[in-house]
Amino acid sequence: MKIKILLGAIVGIAAISVAHWKLNGTPRYMPGSPSTSTPASGEVRAEFTVGFLPVTCHLTCPVTSWVSEHSTSGTKFKAQRFTDFPSMKEALIARKIDATFMNAPLAIKLVMDGVPCKIVHLGHRDGTALMVKTDGPIQKFEDLRGKVVAIPGRFSNQNIFLHKMMRELGMPFDSMTIKELPPPEHPSALAAGAIDAYIIGEPHAAKAELDGYGRVLLQMRDAWPNFISCVLVVRQELIDERRPLVTELVNGIAASGEWLDEDRDRGAQHRHDAAIVAGKLFYNQKPELLDFLLTKDVTRVSYTNLKPLQKDFNEIVGLAVELQILPRQIAFEEYIDDSFSPDLATVDVPFDRLPDVEKVAAQ
Amino acid sequence: MSLAPIAATAGAVLLIVVARKLRDPLPKFLLPLATAILFLCFWQFAAEQAQYEVKQPDGTKRLVEIFPTPWSTLVGMQKPIMDGTLLRYAIASIYRVAIGFSLAVLIGIPVGLLAGWYLRGFQAINPLIQAMRPISPIAWIPVAVLWFGVKDSSAIFLITLSSFFPIVTGTMTAVQTIPLVYVRSAKNYGLGGFGLFRYVVFPACLPQIITSLRIALGIAWLVIVAAEMIAVDSGLGYLIMDARNANYYDRVVGAMITIGLIGIGLDFVMRRLELLDDVRWGFPKVNS
Numbered sequence: 001m002k003i004k005i006l007l008g009a010i011v012g013i014a015a016i017s018v019a020h021w022k023l024n025g026t027p028r029y030m031p032g033s034p035s036t037s038t039p040a041s042g043e044v045r046a047e048f049t050v051g052f053l054p055v056t057c058h059l060t061c062p063v064t065s066w067v068s069e070h071s072t073s074g075t076k077f078k079a080q081r082f083t084d085f086p087s088m089k090e091a092l093i094a095r096k097i098d099a100t101f102m103n104a105p106l107a108i109k110l111v112m113d114g115v116p117c118k119i120v121h122l123g124h125r126d127g128t129a130l131m132v133k134t135d136g137p138i139q140k141f142e143d144l145r146g147k148v149v150a151i152p153g154r155f156s157n158q159n160i161f162l163h164k165m166m167r168e169l170g171m172p173f174d175s176m177t178i179k180e181l182p183p184p185e186h187p188s189a190l191a192a193g194a195i196d197a198y199i200i201g202e203p204h205a206a207k208a209e210l211d212g213y214g215r216v217l218l219q220m221r222d223a224w225p226n227f228i229s230c231v232l233v234v235r236q237e238l239i240d241e242r243r244p245l246v247t248e249l250v251n252g253i254a255a256s257g258e259w260l261d262e263d264r265d266r267g268a269q270h271r272h273d274a275a276i277v278a279g280k281l282f283y284n285q286k287p288e289l290l291d292f293l294l295t296k297d298v299t300r301v302s303y304t305n306l307k308p309l310q311k312d313f314n315e316i317v318g319l320a321v322e323l324q325i326l327p328r329q330i331a332f333e334e335y336i337d338d339s340f341s342p343d344l345a346t347v348d349v350p351f352d353r354l355p356d357v358e359k360v361a362a363q
Numbered sequence: 364m365s366l367a368p369i370a371a372t373a374g375a376v377l378l379i380v381v382a383r384k385l386r387d388p389l390p391k392f393l394l395p396l397a398t399a400i401l402f403l404c405f406w407q408f409a410a411e412q413a414q415y416e417v418k419q420p421d422g423t424k425r426l427v428e429i430f431p432t433p434w435s436t437l438v439g440m441q442k443p444i445m446d447g448t449l450l451r452y453a454i455a456s457i458y459r460v461a462i463g464f465s466l467a468v469l470i471g472i473p474v475g476l477l478a479g480w481y482l483r484g485f486q487a488i489n490p491l492i493q494a495m496r497p498i499s500p501i502a503w504i505p506v507a508v509l510w511f512g513v514k515d516s517s518a519i520f521l522i523t524l525s526s527f528f529p530i531v532t533g534t535m536t537a538v539q540t541i542p543l544v545y546v547r548s549a550k551n552y553g554l555g556g557f558g559l560f561r562y563v564v565f566p567a568c569l570p571q572i573i574t575s576l577r578i579a580l581g582i583a584w585l586v587i588v589a590a591e592m593i594a595v596d597s598g599l600g601y602l603i604m605d606a607r608n609a610n611y612y613d614r615v616v617g618a619m620i621t622i623g624l625i626g627i628g629l630d631f632v633m634r635r636l637e638l639l640d641d642v643r644w645g646f647p648k649v650n651s
Contacts, residue, residue: 002641013461020458023451024597083604087593090505096512135418184607191429192413212425213417284605 046075048249050232051088051100054081054283055183056202056293056301057123057230058101062282063256063274063354064249070355075248079282084182085153092117092235099234099249104313105320106155107233111335112326116236118337121250122308123230124257126221127301128158129205131190131214132197138217141165147196150181150189157229158199160319165223173323190214201229202301203285206293221299228312239337250340251348257303259349264298271295273354276361307341368407375400403433431613436620439613443602452618453625455597456587459515460629463522463590464583471527471579472572475534480564485535496528500586508593518590518598525586526579533575537568570642577633584626599625 050065052058065079080097082088085106091097093115101123102110110117130149132138138147151159159178166173181189186198187208197217198205208214220227232253234246263270271294279287293300310332320326375397382393410432416424431439443449478484500521511517541564549563591600599618606614637643 002639005636005639009465013465016454016458016461019454020597024455081596083592087504087508090508091512094509094512096508133417134420188429188612191427211427213427215420 045073046245047078048075048099048245049078049080049097050249051080051082051091051097051102052282053083053085053088053101053183054285055204055230056290057127059260059274059278059294059301060123060253060256060303061101062278063260064252065282066277066354067256067351068252075245077249077252081282092233095235098238099232099246101230101232103153103156104228104231104316105157105160105325106153107231108313108317108320108330108335109155109326110233112328112330117233118236118239119231119308119335120234120239120246120337120340121232121253122228122306123232125226125228125302125305126219126299128161128199128201128220128227128229129216129300130197130199130218130223131186131205131208132217133190134213134215136196136215138197141218142169142171144197145171145175148177148179148194150179150186150195150198150200152183152186152200153180154325157227157316158201160316160323160325161220161224161227162199163323164319187211187214202293203289206289206300210289210292219300221302226305226312228316231308243340247340251342254306254342255349257306259351260294260303262349264295268295268298269353271298273357276357277354280360280363307343308336308338310336365407365411368404368411371400372404375404407432407434431616436613436616439611440617443614443617449602449617449621452597452599452602453621455595455601456591456599456622457625459518459590459598460522460580460583460587463519464526464580466519466523467526467530467579467583468576470523471530472534475531475572476538476560476565476568478531479535479538479568480560485539489535492528492531496532500525500589501592504589504593515595517593518587518595518600521590521593522583522586526583529575529579529582530572533578534568534572537571537575538564540571541567566641570637570644573633573636573642576636577630580629580633581626584622584629587622 050061052061061077062079065077068074068077080091082091082100085102088097088100088102089106089110092100092110099120104119107117107119130141138144149162151162153159162176162178163173165171166175179195181195181198183200183204186195186200186204189195190198190208191211191213205214205216209216232250234249238246259270260274272291275287275290275294279285279290283290313332313336317326317330321329378393378397378400382390382397385393410428410430413430414426414428417427418424428435440449443452474488478488503521503524507517507520511520545563545567546559549559554562587598588600588603591598592604595601599622602618603615606612606618
């Protein structure tokens with residue numbers, strides 16, 4: 001009897017292990033791939049893992065990954081989805097991923113803390129909104145006095161922006177209660193009345209707008225033009241030892257950004273494609289939500305002009321130090337290596353429609 | 364509040380009143396059914412209370428549902444059920460729990476037996492175990508990512524860790540509370556060393572060990588959401604995190620229910636162990 005139970009347990013564990021390996025062992029998101037992406041020569045392509053969160057600030061990551069997975073040459077860029085910034089940061093520290101998108105102040109803090117990595121490119125421009133209740137009384141920034149406002153994290157440019165605005169409008173920094181909330185919680189907290197406003201990257205802002213209970217109070221595009229939220233961070237050893245690979249990644253990200261913005265004034269077909277592929281396969285979000293925010297107002301988020309500029313970062317670091325988010329000033333060259341960022345004129349966009357987009361749309 | 368939940372609540376209360384007086388085994392099935400109906404009605408009521416209308420800029424009104432109702436949960440779960448995602452994720456979670464729990468058993472029982480038997484061993488490791496036992500698995504997430512990366516092994520590590528402590532503590536206590544008369548009698552018959560462990564200590568502890576295994580398996584399953592918060596890309600905990608990220612709250616609730624149902628199944632399997640001849644003496648005969 002005891003032997004039977006032991007054998008039963010062993011067989012059961014073996015069966016569940018095999019089932020798990022069969023069902024979940026390989027990524028299952030590639031219609032027409034990866035068999036088509038294997039070169040006829042049988043040459044093994046290098047792989048490079050890039051972390052991302054399912055937010056539009058990181059949209060160039062899935063686009064680059066999708067294109068590279070469907071290509072027959074070059075490096076395969078694997079997009080590793082995370083659900084929060086801390087896990088991404090730890091995976092980077094532990095060298096479990098090669099690069100990742102993350103909030104700019106968080107990336108600078110990492111460098112200050114001695115983590116060997118650098119910012120090599122920006123993720124996007126703009127793409128953040130300050131949201132309030134549709135039928136609420138808040139009509140301008142000053143009305144947030146005494147209200148509860150959610151931010152994604154202390155080391156975020158959204159936090160810095162709120163303080164920058166308060167300073168410009170002569171409001172004391174304690175004139176509103178700022179709460180840190182995980183980004184996905186922002187829309188539901190507003191809907192439930194737990195907060196009065198929130199400031200967050202897309203699509204979490206558009207979610208409240210699309211569902212009818214949220215209204216845009218400020219678009220970053222208007223309030224802080226060329227706003228930077230997330231940046232691409234690469235491990236220092238890869239920058240030092242595998243420059244061609246990092247160059248290929250940054251070129252891919254830049255090309256994806258250029259592609260996303262290329263036809264945005266002419267129907268934005270590229271953004272429709274990205275909403276389908278990223279929404280269905282990488283973000284697991286309703287493509288309609290991504291489509292709404294990417295194409296309804298095409299200037300809401302921008303993916304060009306992504307070379308890191310010293311004047312932008314000097315402003316961010318200056319404010320962050322003043323707010324004691326960062327402990328000290330840091331030289332631009334210490335945390336940024338802009339030598340990989342190509343000039344837009346030289347970026348080659350080797351595709352028009354995303355591969356297999358119709359197949360994905362039909363899924 | 365709509366009429367259907369009110370009617371269902373009345374029906375459930377009536378069912379409880381009637382079922383109490385029926386002969387076994389009917390109450391055993393009808394009473395939990397009535398409780399489940401009451402729970403669903405309460406859920407429906409709470410979800411309806413959380414709904415509200417918002418006036419749109421164009422003057423129209425829009426109903427905002429901030430928490431899914433039982434029906435919208437069922438509708439929302441249709442896709443993951445039909446396309447096999449739910450099954451795939453359930454298998455992934457069961458796999459992680461099975462491996463993690465098995466490792467905890469393989470390490471925890473021998474450690475507990477030895478620490479329970481040898482006083483010096485107990486004195487050496489008990490403070491460390493008791494200090495580490497109350498640390499939440501969520502606190503271990505950074506350590507898991509740093510050591511094991513973002514693969515299955517991180518989640519398995521967290522599950523092993525959380526189920527190890529109840530097993531080792533339960534086993535230690537079981538050994539320490541063996542009636543002295545068992546040990547003395549065995550020694551009088553010449554048993555000692557491994558034989559004493561094999562034929563007296565271990566069987567005498569087994570009922571308590573099985574109870575601690577049952578508790579540990581419950582904890583292992585409880586930890587699955589925290590364990591799958593790390594960047595694995597499958598599992599019921601992952602489904603919750605991912606659906607939360609994508610604002611699919613119906614799927615969040617659907618995954619919670621699935622976790623609960625599988626938990627019942629796992630507990631049922633563990634309870635069958637209590638019926639084994641070797642340990643049945645150690646359990647009360649009620650509720651078997």
